[in-house]
Amino acid sequence: MLNSRVRSTASIPVYFALFLVLTVAIPACAGMSLKTFKSDSSGYSIQYPGNWSRPPEWLTDEKAGARATMMTVGNNSSRHPLSLSVFYVKQPNALKDEVEALDTIMLGMNQDLEIISSEPRLPAWDWYTSYSYALVGVPYFEEDYYKLSPSGSLYRISLSCSKDMYNTALFKTIISSFTLLPAQPAKSN
Secondary structure, three states: OHHHHHHHHHHHHHHHHHHHHHHHHHHHHHOOOEEEEEEOOOOEEEEEEOOOEOOHHHOOEOOOOOOEEEEEEEOOOOOOOEEEEEEEEOOOOOHHHHHHHHHHHHHHHOOOOEEEEEEEEOOOEEEEEEEEEEEOOEEEEEEEEEEEOOOOOEEEEEEEEEHHHOOHHHHHHHHHOOEEOOOOOOOOO
């Protein structure tokens, strides 16, 4: 009898948390308009909130023959920035080497970096890493998703924001929209 009371009382916070997610986070994304960024040369498309933009300093670097290209968008707020970056590496080193290289860069930039998670997230993602750090005294959170394409190219999708702006539903909406495009036939001369 005592065990059944403990279980039913313990389930109340779970139901309350589910209620909050359904009433707060999902409507925030449901009414949001989305833009699609598509790169035929890098072979992917991804959606992001329609009110985000691509500031001049974040322009796409899609040079022909480059080893890596990058596309970045963000909400352009100096108080609570949120950003999405997609890195495309045409001929990557081993996945583990690429993940370790980013970890080294992140550690060099942020003395208080904490790697929260670094693990495979199969079948959708080949690797997932999350970080916690501070920039100019503001706590940040970043998630990096890695995907190897059938041709051997590597994609890293990075989402970052100040911790007070983290929105699980928004991040999942963006990440779930990432799509590899069908291979383009080679152009004949």
